Amino acid sequence: MTEQARRPLPHDFHPPVAAFTVVSDDLAPGATLKDDQVYAAGNVSPQLRWEGFPEATKSFAVTCYDPDAPTGSGFWHWVLFDLPVSVTELPTGAGSGAFPGLPDGAVQARNDYGSRDFGGAAPPAGDGPHRYVFTVYAVDTEKLGPDADASPAFVGFNLRYHAIGRAQLIGEYEVPAEG
DSSP: OOHHHHSOOGGGGSOOOEEOEEEOSSOOTTOBOOGGGBTTTTOOOOOEEEEOOOTTOOEEEEEEEETTSTTTTOEEEEEEEEEETTOOEEOTTTTSTTOTTOOTTOEEOOOTTSSSSOOOBOOOTTSOOEEEEEEEEEESSSOOSOOTTOOHHHHHHHHHHHEEEEEEEEEEEOOOOOO
16 A cells, blocks of 8 residues: 555544435546546536435535645645535536536635635646545535635534535546656
8 A cells, every 4th residue: 555545534534424425427436537627637627416415414515635745734626615405416617617507605715726616636747646535525504604715624624513424536646757
């Protein structure tokens, strides 16, 4: 097992919650991200659809996190929350550009690129495969609390106390060493 495979996932530090299912037409579990989901090649958020979440769910949050980024704290690629409970699918590109398919009131906090949208994979060349963890959180309140200026860490802090369910889909991406 590589050092990267041992790096913890963001929710490994949260209390256990109910599991549910998230799937994607754009990404299979464990598969390589498509060029569309790469920062320099398309930078488009994948389609996501979820089901089986707890009955008490009042809203959802969606994140994409790279625990293998060589930062000491990982890298947040997408932080979206306050999705109404009626929304159980995001179309391809919902977190990108004009945000097609995002409902009014949904909040996108700054990712680690410094923008309020989906930022695709961009691992350093030769750093090995990176995991991109797409997580959908079932939340016990309609509004999580933070605003769009919140850091991913502050959103994660709030999710720790308000998530009642969680589903994840993990893809990988690697840039070969140059030369």
